[in-house]
Amino acid sequence: MLSVSTDSVFSHKIWNETELSKMAGKDMPFPMVSDQTGAIGKLYGVYDEDAGQNVRGRFLIDPDGIIQAAEILSPPVGRNPKELVRQIKAYQHHQKTGEVMPSGWEEGGSTLKPSTDLAGNVWKVWQPPKE
Amino acid sequence: MLVTKQAPDFTGSAFYQGKIKKVSLSDYRGKWVVVCFYPGDFTFV
Structure with missing residues (x-):
């Protein structure tokens, strides 16, 4: 599991510390990737140029690196x-x-x-x- | 169209287990991996 947003890694650190770890009872068990230019989001077609952020794109990738499933939601609804x-x-x-x-x-x-x-x-x- | 195709590789800085480190999708070759994009930290959903 990798999570990706356009926030800085320092923002990820503080969000984990102040909120997520309190919800989960532990630190996030996966790397929280920083995509400040939106370059990764663009590769996957989920970067919203107007908003300057990624929408909720989720990609399931198999052991050979093939994308087997994807889901893309706009911001207001969780997965x-x-x-x-x-x-x-x-x-x-x-x-x-x-x-x-x-x-x-x-x-x-x-x-x-x-x-x-x-x-x-x-x-x-x-x-x-x-x- | 991305589904059924090779996932585009990427490398980025990540926060993980108290440290900042470089992570690449290719580090996960041989394992099932889920990549989740979201709009931003401290959003509500």
């Missing part, structure tokens, strides 16, 4: 960490087994094994979760 954890578990399961995870999959839920026989027959083995 859902449970959804991030679900996606990590799903991609790890896929890379281990080759299986694919249908809509709404949760850990332990049924998966699909892509094959010629399965084409057009998913409805026989899987139904969308009822809301």
